[in-house]
Amino acid sequence: MLTDRQLMILQVIIDDFIESAKPVGSRALSKKDTLPYSAATIRNEMADLEELGFLEKTHTSSGRVPSEKGYRYYVDHLIGPEIxxxxxxxxxxxxxxxxxxxxxxxxxxxxxxxxxxxYTSIILGPEMFETTVKQIQVLALSDQSAVAILVTNTGHVEHRSFTLPKGVSSSDLEKLVNILNNRLQGIPLYRIPEVIQNEVASLMMKYMNGVDSSLNWIRTLFTQEQAVKLYFGGKANILMQPEFNDVDRIRSFYSLMEREDEIVNLLKNSNQGIKVSIGHENEVEEIKDLSLITASYHIGGGQMGTIALIGPTRMEYKKVLSLMESISKEMTGAMGKWYSDKS
Amino acid sequence: MLTDRQLMILQVIIDDFIESAKPVGSRALSKKDTLPYSAATIRNEMADLEELGFLEKTHTSSGRVPSEKGYRYYVDHLIGPEIxxxxxxxxxxxxxxxxxxxxxxxxxxxxxxxxxxxYTSIILGPEMFETTVKQIQVLALSDQSAVAILVTNTGHVEHRSFTLPKGVSSSDLEKLVNILNNRLQGIPLYRIPEVIQNEVASLMMKYMNGVDSSLNWIRTLFTQEQAVKLYFGGKANILMQPEFNDVDRIRSFYSLMEREDEIVNLLKNSNQGIKVSIGHENEVEEIKDLSLITASYHIGGGQMGTIALIGPTRMEYKKVLSLMESISKEMTGAMGKWYSDKS
DNA sequence: TGTTAGCACTCTCATGTTTTGAGTGCTAAA
DNA sequence: TTTAGCACTCAAAACATGAGAGTGCTAACA
Known part of the structure; x- marks a missing residue:
């Protein structure tokens, strides 16, 4: 295992590199009064740490840079609980x-x-699987157009404007809304298409005329692409990082940011709590030289979303980890408040 | 004025430069069979065109590049109607x-x-000044929370979740909704706060109890920050342009893209129809070396939004202009359909 | 035995120099 | 009026050089 002195040196090196982004050399380190050893001693320890895989050199005679293993160790063992x-x-x-x-x-x-x-932050909206229908309303805007509104038990509002099929009267519309509310209230969103197909259809046949043509549009109306929404913050921040001094690097990063489905996947499969993925621990090619931190937040009733932060592997883990923790707690708190019982 | 030959040469140079992004030289031009003149002749014409301000050199012995005046002339006179x-x-x-x-x-x-x-496209949502209230609904989610929904005559749906002040019963809520609908229907959005203050308040006093504390939240509830929404497309596209080979250039561009209010201003004051702003014709520092094309689209009833495209001054004006024209028409068409009469 | 000073060596980075090639302007001939 | 030819210019690429920061190793030291 590592000696205390090695730990100490490793910590100082990583802290230094995180701050400066420049390879750190033995001489510079020994000059700082954090370490009471000579350059030569530090050099020896550095050589050992390198052999163990915690440090790397960018070229034969450069200072040392933390390896991914080094960061991993740092994150797992060297970060005290700092609020x-x-x-x-x-x-x-x-x-x-x-x-x-x-x-x-x-x-x-x-x-x-x-x-x-x-750094750049990404927040994944909550999964809506368990969300249920609270109320449905359809409001005619003119002879030909109307807007359908769906409120969920969590207070989400979805809406869609559409043109009315010919021959649908306002009383038809009223009936329709009644039927929909009657059958769909309390039903989870993902079951809507199915229930419309099986239950609503037959009722419509019974009470309304000229249904055959309309049924289809009702189905499409409420079959929303169940996309999880993404919220970005500081997309341009990452450009301030010295590791993004290369145009191609920037290109690849931004092109990833535009492929939202891929990002959703990337963030989704994170478990509870906070997770740190350093460099190659990430599956996605474009961020194999970055670090991704994810934390989950909850809306009452088990649904959850993800908060993520992307930055260089040389990330201020101390600050970031505690910050993520408190923000995810805050969000969970704020969200919980307005969540109603499933009714 | 310019001779026919000068026009021809100017056109060919600009077309060439738009495609290649490289300064175009006389020799290369005369080799192409578009121009039946020798390099020397072209050189002479080029010298004249430069003196007239349509062309520039990047350095004493480089090929020519169109000046902003050159592009302006190109856009105004040299583009045939191409669909x-x-x-x-x-x-x-x-x-x-x-x-x-x-x-x-x-x-x-x-x-x-x-x-x-x-290139990068930006669409400005429509101004909502003339939009009026169609209906208001408030739906309780639980004992303490509710969601308020406002539908406009154009089919826009605005909504807000909030916690109910203590002591507001569900019958109170019902009364409130009635009062709101009664007083606000047909009222333009921007007048809502005023009407609440002047008319709704007194009615609430009359028919509901414990109003004083609640009035305030109702006002905030319907005082939405009247922000015009922005829609972006292909923010990363601009990175493919060779003129964005410089990290600082990229930084400044993206930092502008994050200042949405500035962008709104930039796009807003464009008049009807299509407008091209080349380089320094733009007021905003960050795009003084880019071109901005804006076109307006309309939702029935005079409201309008703006479609914009940002790219290098070396833009494919021919293609872009006709494309913008047809898209803005298409949008106007699609939007008009669902607009209801002001009622 | 652990620590340190000293020295030769290595590699990057910034700077300066040379070469090449594309392009121009001008002159003189067609 | 057009074109061929030639001297000249400049940017960019290729190459060269030196300074600086850092290393590894050895030998001396506590």
Whole structure:
């Protein structure tokens, strides 16, 4: 195992590199008064640490740089529990006037996170699987057009405008809304198409005329692409990092950011709690030289979303980890409040 | 004025430069069979065109590059009416199942525009000044929380979740909704706060108890920050352009893209029809070396939004202009359909 | 036995120099 | 009026050089 001195040196090297982004040399280290050893001694220890795989050199005579293994060790063992104080209460400030807007909370959180860290943050909206229908309303806008509104038990509002098929009267519309509410209230969103097919269809046949043509549009109406929404913060922040001094690097990063489905996958399969993926621990090619930190937040009732932060492997893990922890807690807190019982 | 030959040469030079992004020299030009003159002749003409300000050299012995004046002339006089065929009908394809979702249409249009051109597109949502209230609904989610929904005559749906102040019963809520609908229907959005203050308040006093504390939250509830929404397409496209080979250039561009209010201003004050701003014709520092094309689209009733495309001054104006024209028409068409009379 | 000073060596980076090639302007001939 | 020819210019690529920071190793030291 590592000696105490090696641990100490490793820690100092990583801290230094995280701050400066420049390979750290033995001489410079011994000059700082953090380490009471001569350059030569430090050199020896460095050589050992390199042999063990915690450090690397960029070329034969350069200073040392932490390896991914080094960062991993640092994250797992060398970070004390440090509480990051700033930036707490952002979400509280937003909600204490009584207005909760999901989108707004999430967007604010994403922006705060990126602003406080100078990295890029991504927040994944919650899975809606367990969300159920609270109420459905259809409102005619004109003779030919109407808007359908669906409210879920979590207070989400989905809506869609559409043109009315010919021959649908306003009383038909009323009947339809009744049937829909009758059959769909309390039903989870993902079951909507099925229930429409099996139950609503026959009822419509019974009470309304000229249904055959309309049935189809009702189905499409409520079959929303169940896309999970992504919220970004500080997409441009990453450009400030010296490791993004290369145009191709930037290109590949931004092209990934546009492939939202891939990002969703990337963030989704993170378990509970906070997870750190360093460099090649990431599956996606474009971020094999970056670190990704994910944390989950919850809306009552088990649904959850993910908060993520992307930055160079040379990331301020100490700060970031405690910050992520507190923000995910805050979000869980804020969200829980407005979640209603499944009814 | 310019001779025919000068016009011809200017056109060929600009076309060539737009395609290759490299300064074009006399020899290379005379080799192409577009121009039946020798290099020397072309050189003489080029010298004249430069003196007139249509061309520039990047250094004493380089090929010529179009100046902003050159592009301006090109756009104003040298582009024939060319109809760009591809990519038409994108929006129709979206709406022919009867479902119009404003956001979706606009987002699709933005993406199509950027994909077809390889530049970055921005679409400005419509001003809502003339939009009026169609209906308001408040739906309790639980004992403490509720969601308020506002539908406009154009089919826009705004919603907000909030916690109910203590002591508000469900019958209170019902009364409230009645009062709101009674007083606010047909009222333009921007007048809502005023009407609440002047008319709704007194009615609430009369028919509900414990109002004083609640009035405030109702006001905030319906005082939405009247932000115009922006839709982006192909933010990463611009990175493919050779003029973005410099990290600082990229930084400044993306930092502008994050200052949404500035972008709104930039796009807003464009008049009807299509407008091309080349390089320094733009007011904003960050795009003084880019070209910005804006076109307006309309939702019935005079409201309008803006479609914009940002690319290098070396832009494929021919293609872009006709494309913008047809997309803005398509959008106006699609939008108009679902607009209801002001009622 | 662990620590340190000293020295030769290595590699990057910044700077300076040379070469090459594309392009121009001008002159004189067609 | 057009074109061929030639001297000249400049940017960019290729190459050369030196300084600086860092290493590894050896030998001396506590």
């Amino acid at each position: 990051y104080q700033h930036g707490l209460g952002i979400i509280e400030r937003l909600t204490n006037n009584g207005i909760y807007e999901f989108e707004q909370i999430v967007q604010t959180a994403a922006e705060a996170l990126s602003k406080l860290t100078n | 760009y065929q591809h990519g038409l009908g994108i929006i129709e394809r979206l709406t022919n199942n009867g479902i119009y979702e404003f956001e979706q249409i606009v987002q699709t249009a933005a993406e199509a525009l950027s994909k077809l051109t390889n």
